[in-house]
Amino acid sequence: MSKKEYEKPVIIRVESGFSKAGVPLPKQRVRKSIGGVSINELVNKYGSPLFVFEEKSIRERYKRAYEAFSTRYPNVEFGWSYKTNYLKAICAVFHQEGAIAEVVSEFEYQKARELGIEGKDIIYNGPYKPYDSLMRAVKEGAKIHIDTFEEINDLERIAKELKKEVPVAIRLNMDTGVYPQWSRFGFNIESGQAMDAVKRIEAGGVLRLNGLHAHIGTFMLDPHAYYVETSKMVQFMNSVETKSGFSIEYIDVGGGFASKNRLKGIYQPPEIVVPSIDDYAEAITSAIYENIHGNRYPKLYLETGRHLIDEAGYLVTSVVASKTLPDSRRSYIVDAGVNLLYTYFWYKFNIELTEEKSGISEPSVINGPLCMNIDVIEDSILLPRLKRGDMLVISPVGAYNVTQWMQFIRYRPRVLMVMEDGSVEIIRESEDLSDIERREKLPKKLEIR
Numbered sequence: 001m002s003k004k005e006y007e008k009p010v011i012i013r014v015e016s017g018f019s020k021a022g023v024p025l026p027k028q029r030v031r032k033s034i035g036g037v038s039i040n041e042l043v044n045k046y047g048s049p050l051f052v053f054e055e056k057s058i059r060e061r062y063k064r065a066y067e068a069f070s071t072r073y074p075n076v077e078f079g080w081s082y083k084t085n086y087l088k089a090i091c092a093v094f095h096q097e098g099a100i101a102e103v104v105s106e107f108e109y110q111k112a113r114e115l116g117i118e119g120k121d122i123i124y125n126g127p128y129k130p131y132d133s134l135m136r137a138v139k140e141g142a143k144i145h146i147d148t149f150e151e152i153n154d155l156e157r158i159a160k161e162l163k164k165e166v167p168v169a170i171r172l173n174m175d176t177g178v179y180p181q182w183s184r185f186g187f188n189i190e191s192g193q194a195m196d197a198v199k200r201i202e203a204g205g206v207l208r209l210n211g212l213h214a215h216i217g218t219f220m221l222d223p224h225a226y227y228v229e230t231s232k233m234v235q236f237m238n239s240v241e242t243k244s245g246f247s248i249e250y251i252d253v254g255g256g257f258a259s260k261n262r263l264k265g266i267y268q269p270p271e272i273v274v275p276s277i278d279d280y281a282e283a284i285t286s287a288i289y290e291n292i293h294g295n296r297y298p299k300l301y302l303e304t305g306r307h308l309i310d311e312a313g314y315l316v317t318s319v320v321a322s323k324t325l326p327d328s329r330r331s332y333i334v335d336a337g338v339n340l341l342y343t344y345f346w347y348k349f350n351i352e353l354t355e356e357k358s359g360i361s362e363p364s365v366i367n368g369p370l371c372m373n374i375d376v377i378e379d380s381i382l383l384p385r386l387k388r389g390d391m392l393v394i395s396p397v398g399a400y401n402v403t404q405w406m407q408f409i410r411y412r413p414r415v416l417m418v419m420e421d422g423s424v425e426i427i428r429e430s431e432d433l434s435d436i437e438r439r440e441k442l443p444k445k446l447e448i449r
């Protein structure tokens with residue numbers, strides 16, 4: 001008989017949720033209200049699931065960010081990044097606070113105009129700006145940030161057609177020490193392409209370069225990257241002014257500041273890894289002061305999105321069913337799926353109960369209602385036993401979800417805003433069949449009735 005091969009014994013930790021003697025169980029995270037309004041009441045009145053935004057928190061975050069920059073630099077303005085969240089009510093709060101609009105498509109441009117924002121208060125970014133929309137933007141005096149050499153040609157055609165000099169800015173990209181580098185937008189500084197674009201604009205004789213723009217990435221955890229970005233932009237501005245007849249009136253350093261969300265794969269809490277708005281402001285404004293020539297301070301634009309809105313948004317969802325999976329985890333099926341939560345790809349959200357529960361917590365998974373295996377909002381969480389109708393509050397979800405959400409399998413839900421005075425407004429109605437079928441056409445011969 002052959003001798004059995006030795007196998008090293010291993011101990012596999014079983015995540016039971018039971019406490020070892022003397023070690024407290026993880027505390028249940030409970031949120032009963034949003035902006036002072038009871039979540040139970042919101043769901044009773046408006047149904048489930050629900051996106052809920054808090055007006056007060058948006059205004060506070062904006063004021064804090066504006067203060068961080070304006071106390072360090074005299075000439076600052078924010079452009080609200082429409083793509084981060086372009087619900088009218090959200091944009092309107094930022095505009096009331098003093099932000100202009102930052103848009104990246106003709107659709108977003110139209111949205112800003114419909115809301116009442118004048119062309120001169122719109123920054124028009126993006127790699128594709130259709131000719132007609134550029135024409136409109138020029139006529140309305142928008143701040144146009146050129147992304148490609150083709151766009152220089154388009155704008156020259158427009159300037160000649162309108163028989164006027166058109167002020168423009170160019171988007172720059174550069175090495176800020178953060179990789180992968182966002183080098184596909186605008187013109188590269190280090191390769192000399194950006195200076196070529198300046199020379200090309202000057203040679204055309206009909207456009208006037210008056211601004212420089214860059215946006216180096218999103219959820220940027222290192223303020224030093226902004227120091228490098230801004231230094232390079234100001235140095236580039238200095239050489240533009242030396243080598244051309246252009247005078248730069250503004251630099252726009254884009255967005256990208258992180259929110260207090262937890263990136264998957266980063267194990268330290270956001271409170272430790274996410275820099276404060278003062279850290280970002282210090283990096284950017286000190287880079288200006290250190291690199292500027294003379295006493296002329298160009299206007300500084302910021303296009304901060306995520307940092308201003310992410311933490312003001314919540315998704316309330318209800319348990320519709322539960323079961324035990326073969327691996328003994330408890331699976332909860334809730335009424336909101338990943339089609340509503342685009343940012344679940346990279347975030348591990350806060351998930352809170354709306355009331356304390358008795359009993360031990362057990363390893364659980366939260367599945368959405370889509371008939372798709374990928375519909376997993378959270379695959380590893382300790383939760384007390386929940387029943388149908390119990391609610392969960394998912395946050396922060398204010399950035400990029402209500403713009404990138406998908407109508408897929410289910411309708412998109414209502415979006416509410418809890419106003420500063422405690423009243424509640426519906427800022428987007430839930431969808432119904434008419435919304436989805438409005439654009440469809442059924443050929444006559446395929447009609448069933």
Ligand SMILES: Cc1ncc(COP(=O)(O)O)c(C=O)c1O
Pocket residue numbers: 081084102125126215217218219254255256257303304305306307399
């Ligand atoms: C040009 C531009 N500006 C501003 C933003 C807003 O970025 P964030 O939400 O990370 O602040 C973006 C988003 O990618 C962008 O592309």
